[in-house]
Amino acid sequence: MNERLAVASESVGAASGQGAAGLPVQGEGQGHGPAARRATRWPVEAPAKYQLLRVLGSGGMGTVLLARDRSLGRLVALKFLRESCTTFLERFRREARLMAALPHPAIVKVHEFERCAGRSYLSMEYVDGGNLALARLAPRELVRRLASVVDALGFAHERGIVHRDVKPENVLLDRRGRALLTDFGLALDGEEGVGRRAGRPLVGTPLTMSPEQARGETATHASDVFSLGVTLYRKLCDEWPFRGRTVADVLGAIERDAPPPPRALRPAIPRALETVVLKCLEKDPGARFGSMRELRAALDRSISGGFLVAVARTLFAGRAREERPGPRIHPEAQW
Ligand SMILES: Nc1ncnc2c1ncn2[C@@H]1O[C@H](COP(=O)(O)OP(=O)(O)OP(=O)(O)O)[C@@H](O)[C@H]1O
Numbered sequence: 001m002n003e004r005l006a007v008a009s010e011s012v013g014a015a016s017g018q019g020a021a022g023l024p025v026q027g028e029g030q031g032h033g034p035a036a037r038r039a040t041r042w043p044v045e046a047p048a049k050y051q052l053l054r055v056l057g058s059g060g061m062g063t064v065l066l067a068r069d070r071s072l073g074r075l076v077a078l079k080f081l082r083e084s085c086t087t088f089l090e091r092f093r094r095e096a097r098l099m100a101a102l103p104h105p106a107i108v109k110v111h112e113f114e115r116c117a118g119r120s121y122l123s124m125e126y127v128d129g130g131n132l133a134l135a136r137l138a139p140r141e142l143v144r145r146l147a148s149v150v151d152a153l154g155f156a157h158e159r160g161i162v163h164r165d166v167k168p169e170n171v172l173l174d175r176r177g178r179a180l181l182t183d184f185g186l187a188l189d190g191e192e193g194v195g196r197r198a199g200r201p202l203v204g205t206p207l208t209m210s211p212e213q214a215r216g217e218t219a220t221h222a223s224d225v226f227s228l229g230v231t232l233y234r235k236l237c238d239e240w241p242f243r244g245r246t247v248a249d250v251l252g253a254i255e256r257d258a259p260p261p262p263r264a265l266r267p268a269i270p271r272a273l274e275t276v277v278l279k280c281l282e283k284d285p286g287a288r289f290g291s292m293r294e295l296r297a298a299l300d301r302s303i304s305g306g307f308l309v310a311v312a313r314t315l316f317a318g319r320a321r322e323e324r325p326g327p328r329i330h331p332e333a334q335w
């Protein structure tokens with residue numbers, strides 16, 4: 001499950017999103033003259049208006065760095081397209097455009113899309129609490145935070161955009177208690193989804209992919225509902241609902257197997273919340289929630305009843321553990 005299927009292999013090991021191993025980390029107070037730039041081996045070259053501070057994460061599409069905008073004094077996240085992935089430029093540009101076209105409080109804001117030293121980068125709002133993959137949240141807090149992501153997905157769906165890669169690493173948390181959706185690198189907008197050739201490649205991240213995506217069919221709003229269900233399941237149970245040793249095993253499990261009921265793994269999960277998660281994970285897209293609005297209402301209801309928050313906190317407390325949903329599959333690499 002750890003080998004990258006379609007993108008440069010060096011990107012796989014660094015997919016945790018929290019300061020990739022081997023990449024430099026620099027304190028905010030460090031210098032930024034030419035000498036300092038030479039001394040620090042940044043994986044990218046940024047324009048002089050930004051002071052690079054540290055690596056925030058790295059994935060299939062690129063490397064994300066924390067930087068300070070010198071003139072405005074604000075912190076930004078700069079996502080640089082991988083050098084080895086220049087053929088992904090069009091998709092990267094689309095990612096920037098789609099995010100810019102989706103002004104929503106729970107979708108990361110884009111500031112600019114530019115080029116420096118032959119590499120394209122995206123400057124965006126910095127979200128200061130890491131990604132959801134690395135967080136430990138009690139069920140009620142998890143649902144409260146993900147509710148805004150559900151709203152954000154609904155907002156995108158109403159504009160004809162399917163995210164196609166909803167997973168814990170693509171949900172960012174901030175220290176004010178919010179959760180924001182990011183990474184529209186695989187998003188599908190209206191025109192793109194229809195009339196595609198048969199036998200098209202898999203697109204998405206295997207562990208969080210819907211059965212229809214696993215079969216190579218076009219993703220729809222219901223596919224995002226499924227992946228959101230996988231994300232909820234993973235964070236509630238600390239297990240993936242569909243597992244396997246290889247990508248083919250995982251995809252087979254997604255298509256065939258019923259997930260173990262969340263309460264069998266974590267009895268403290270409220271029954272109503274379990275029902276919501278399992279409905280998201282229905283194989284038949286028509287049997288899932290019909291819209292993000294419907295899902296949001298069910299989630300709200302599922303935690304409005306009383307349950308033992310203290311028990312849940314005890315059960316879910318513990319050391320955050322790094323998790324990797326594995327590499328995702330980029331369409332361009334297979335077309
Ligand atoms: N705006 C941001 N603020 C803070 N951290 C960020 C931001 N954007 C991304 N990151 C961090 O960088 C990681 C990788 O970002 P992103 O998902 O956009 O890259 P990617 O190359 O498309 O990833 P993948 O192919 O693995 O999905 C995120 O999981 C997160 O930890």
Ligand SMILES: [Mg+2]
Nearest residue numbers: 059169170183
């Ligand atoms: Mg990502």
